[in-house]
Amino acid sequence: MxxxxxxxxxxxxxxxxxxxxxxxxxxxxxxxxxxxxxxxxxxxxxxxxxxxxxxxxxxxxxxSFVSHGFTFTPSISLYVKCETEEEIDKVFAALSANGQVLMPLGPYPFSKKFGWLSDKFGVSWQLTLL
The missing domain is CATH 3.30.720.100 (Signal recognition particle alu RNA binding heterodimer, srp9/1)
Structure with a gap:
């Protein structure tokens, strides 16, 4: 557990x-x-x-049955290690639809392919290709 x-x-x-x-x-x-x-x-x-x-x-x-004055923030995100190019492309496209791209999917000094986004629910995700 x-x-x-x-x-x-x-x-x-x-x-x-x-x-x-x-x-x-x-x-x-x-x-x-x-x-x-x-x-x-x-x-x-x-x-x-x-x-x-x-x-x-x-x-x-x-x-929550209480309406709050806050929601999710990119200061914490779910970090996903993708095994294939097809997986990272598919997941990034789906999660970023109607969301906000914070760092476009592409090569970075720390990853051959990486992207960061907030999805349509406001949850932040970082995706990297292994």
Whole structure:
């Protein structure tokens, strides 16, 4: 069991994000999900708590029923080591769609191919080709 798990807080987009992320990486899926019911604090049917895995790495997420004055920031990001050029191109294209490219996919002194972006949910990702 992992001792440290990344925890992502969304406002009504947790399930959409999980489905999107798990579709991009092999050996991924939603492990468990609980939803707000009628009369609970969160909007009925949204994610009260969920666990999902991306290529065997577990993450947790929720849909906060409180609207916050903050969201994700690029100062912390998910770092992905891609094994093939096809993988990095596919994942970068999917994650950057309707998001923001922070560093375009290309060669850098520290990586033969690297890209950094914030996806459509605001989560920051760094991708590198091994």
């Amino acid at each position: 992992q001792k440290i798990t990344t925890f992502l807080m969304f406002e009504g987009k947790a399930e959409e994000a999980m489905n999107f992320y798990t579709s991009l990486f092999s050996n991924s899926g939603i492990v468990d999900i609980s939803r707000y019911g009628a009369g609970e604090q969160g909007k009925e049917g949204t994610v009260k708590h969920a666990t999902f895995s991306l290529n065997g790495q577990e993450f947790m997420c929720i849909d």
